[in-house]
Amino acid sequence: MRFPDEGVSIKDEGSKTEFSPKILSFLCNWCSYAGADLAGVSRFQYPTNTRVIRVMCSARVDPIMILEGFVQGLDGILVLGCHLGDCHYIHGNYFTIKRVKLTHKLLKQAGIHQDRLYLDWVSAAEGERYAKMIAWFIDEVRKLGPFGEVEGIDAEELKERAKVAQGAARSDKLRWLAGKEIDLCGEERIGIQGKNVYGEQVSKEDYDILMNENVLNEYTRSGIISLIRENPLSIKEIASKLKMCPAEVLQHISILEHAGVVFLTEEEGRTPRYIGV
């Protein structure tokens, strides 16, 4: 999904319908927040659905924060930074891209429609563009319906899943990979040639595969932990709840056990039960 720039009207076409989405936007101080201010100075009218949190750089926005928005049941989240090349902090926004990419993957895993999260760039001079973008995004979110609707999942259940995704976003592996991609795969636009410890450039395709693997694993593990946080369950019980094969669950449980976040609590006959911390 991409803001089309043209053919967008600021007018709120859908405001007569019942559903008024709740949308959170993260704006960076130097460009997008300034663009939003300029929209005001120029009196571009746009719908009232967004609430803004100002950060100094869009790279301050942590996937955990975005996911917290969905844990709260928000219908859409915007992250807006300086245009690439314009970042006040040299190239922070390139890291923002990686973070939002990771978050999109986690949303997909959780079954939350990816279009509920949108990243774009707005300059300090683009007041009208900001206004249009807000109107457009609200409209896009409106098409998705309230949190859970397009997903076909009960909102409370989906919030739980967002929490699981948030757990995954806290995992050190995903954070490391998201933070390391530019270093390893390079970024031509800022003249960084990717280099690993052997002096080789890692291919973006390989990295994406690795990332997807890790997203799946971390999401699953986070899901397991949240499942057994209060009530101990057996491998088979977990497997049936998560619709997975028990052998796979066992793998994850062993890893979590080694990591010290899951413990064996009781055995019922031949079936041990595990609890998370």
Place this chain on the structure above:
Amino acid sequence: MGNKKVGAVLVVGGGIGGIQAALDLADSGFKVYLIDRSSTIGGVMAQLDKTFPTNDCSMCIMSPKLVECGRHLNIDIITNAEIKAIEGEAGNFRVTIIKQPRFIDQDRCTGCGVCARFCPVSALDEYNELLIPRAAIFIKYPQAVPLSYQIDRSRCIGCGLCQNLCLAEAIRFDDQTQERILEVGAVILSPGFEEFNPKIKGEYGYGRFPNVLTSIEFERILSASGPYKGHILRPSDGDVPERIAFIQCVGSRDTTSGNDYCSSVCCMYATKEAVISKEHVHDLKSTIFYMDMRAYGKDFDKYIIRAENEYGVRFIRSRVSDISEDPDTNNLFIKFESEDGRIEEEEFHMVVLSVGLNPTDKAQTLSKRLGIELNRYNFCKTSELTPVDTTKPGIFVCGAFQAPKDIPETVIQASAASAKAGALLSESRGSLVVKKEYPKEIDVENLRPRIGAFICHCGINIGGVVNVPEVVEYAKTLPFVVYAERNLYTCSQDTQERMKKAIKEYNLNRVFVAACSPRTHEPLFQETLREAGLNMYLFEMANIRDQCSWVHMNEQDKATEKAKDLVRMGLAKCARIEPLQRISLPMTKRGLVIGGGLSGMVSALNLAEQGFQVCLVEREKELGGNLRHIYYTLEQNDIQGYLYAMIDRVKRNDRIRLYLSAKIKDIEGFVGNYKTTLINEGGEIESFEHGIIIVATGGNEYKPTEYLYGNDSRVITQRELEERIVTSHPSLIPLHSIVMIQCVGSRDNDRPYCSRYCCSAAIKNAIKLKEVNKDINIYILYRDMRTYGFLEDYYKKAREEGVIFIRYDEENRPVVTNNGRLSVSILEPLLKEKLIINPDIIVLSTAITPQDDNKELAQMLKVPLNAENFYLEAHVKLRPVEFATDGVFLAGLCHAPKGISESIQQAYAAVSRAVTLLNQDEIEAEGQICSVDITKCTACGICESVCAYKAIEVTQITERIKAAKVNEALCKGCGTCVATCRCGALDLKGFTDDQIFQAITTFIY
């Protein structure tokens, strides 16, 4: 000895040059008066949409500097003002200025704009190049500093409506012209330029054909804040054009208009406008008609190549003779001579004239009132070796008043002029600056938050949409709020007093304001907190105007709901704010200059003259670098004499410690606290401490492998030729014919950059040879002659003296063979015929290359290089002589190829920037910076790899613990590392995880 010099400087003209000069000087311990004849600072840069070659948004990069200037304690901005007279001499001037009435009390006007919305009189908007109207009461642009309206007396009918509407009571119809006398030690002139008026060139139809525009008008059209909101539309019918032509050199390089000089910037800005247009309208086709493509600056050639290859911009080398219009369609027909000599005609929907830069229309007046001389084009007269000195001591110049130039060179000159003023007034540094004293901070640790909330009506700007009383009542119900009130203007002076009183009366330990944008107003309120004894960070703001009432004017209920949400979210963060301390670190008041060439020596001398100790390190046995091989210049200066005098001054200056034949072994530390270890020839080691570093390591002459160089002694470089000329080498005596080949080692695949210096070097030597013997046939084989600015005069002179210029294409480089006689064959593009020349000698104009060991030093300093291994500055436009790493600066050839004058300017500029740090006794770190919880840190180092400022590093904290450590002096508080941290060990003070989470979670309640 007479009076002590005055520690104040007057800066005339508040464009980007004036702004930079003012900031440099004010940060270096001088009081600054910055005057501008318009109602705001910002100049032409504020009108630009994007800047080349990075396509940065002009306003985005400029507005932080505007704000910084506006709130600087030691910069007094005087708008609508001009110089009337000056008395006295360098060090002690008395300047009379006249301030035209603004008819608005600047201190009371809040910039809300209600007056302009209702003003019944319209006028043409100069800021938008008259393309749309504005009101008779107006502000030049929304980010203006000072943020205050003014009345255009020539249009105002005096109906008095604005006075009735202005709740801030800021209108002053009885405002008068005022005179003011300023005592200053030096003056810096940065009055800028005037665009060439293309009506003079009637053949282009400007003013007659509506779709013929000037480049600056087109710039406004491109801008999202411009007349058509960034849509490219034809003024005749509002259609989107499909074919646009750009015509170069309109009022430049043109004897008929009196402007023989090159305006230096038009090739690049036209290409930029063509590129940006293509981004706006995808099927747009741009054609640029040019004479020589003068992309001589750093990374400019790459930009041109991208424009051609990626954006499909068509470049046609031809001078346009005539434009006509089809009166029915308003389309335009351009007649031009194609390169093979045929006259062609093409149809376009819009034509943009790349107008040149004329001297400011105030040049004559300034010259008369100040007693400074102008050059023959009415630009300020300077000389190559003293490029920012006017003819009157104590008065310096920068920017386009000196010569046409782009933004970075203006910024460099502004800093250079500041360095010269700083050296002149060094003894009075700090004598007139004020430092504000604040009461001792109240200790709020472990106290339950007590928040005072101030909700602003902003006249009717907020109050007319949002139900402010309701928001106030609502705020009172929220946790930790012990006091809430509403104000007509929360930013007004009387509210500041009320706020201070409330802090005392209600024991407030946090303050919350819901009003306009924190980007403009946070500093004001933080100041009030400090005056009341509260830590300035115990403050939070919600924007219920720019991002609420102004954008939801027809949805009052919803806007009120939104305002309540924003207030609730802001207050949730506010309750969790902690006081932050700005840590002070000592500043070692000594500079290290690396490299003893021209740039290094100029830097060292100016640092010393400004009163600071310098260590100058040169790895060769003697000072001088590349300058040792230059004997004369186009301006006929005796370079060797200049060099030896300078070496002498360096050696005799007791503030400069000189290290010759010394190599840098190690540099450790950071801004203010560096320690450098040197190793000399004998292997002896010496180390010293210093606060800043200037890198001036220079460059090399490319040693060619092409054109038989090295195989045939008759093929030499320009540098070798120059040496032969001054020594009257026997090989030059029987000389009949000589061929010079340009771009040897430049603008090719290995080095895709222009070496900038070679065109003028070739012309310099050609003219010199002609002086000796005017019968020598000299052929210069070139791709584009890049004699920018006033260098164009010498290009003209060379042609007049019979030097023959023959162009060649990159694909058809000249071929040199030796059949006993030297033979050069070249494909003449106009005749499409092969020419054969048999010269006595061939002179190669070789590239300037970076030092081979730049990488080593770059690693030691933790600073970046560009793709060609030149050092990469922090920002191409506005931070051209410093690195992103605080405390490290650069000058001269190590940055990019350039001439003598430009190296000198950069050297001064680097010092000026460095002195803003050296002037401080302590460096105050930012408050909102990263913090580390070492109990959680695993020392994985990812923070280190994402930090652009090298401000965080994994270090051995104790013998057993390794963890990330923040260098508080370097951290800029962006938070990139925090959101990357694997283990949750990092947090950002002022924007903590907890604070942001509170804001998110209170959105829904």
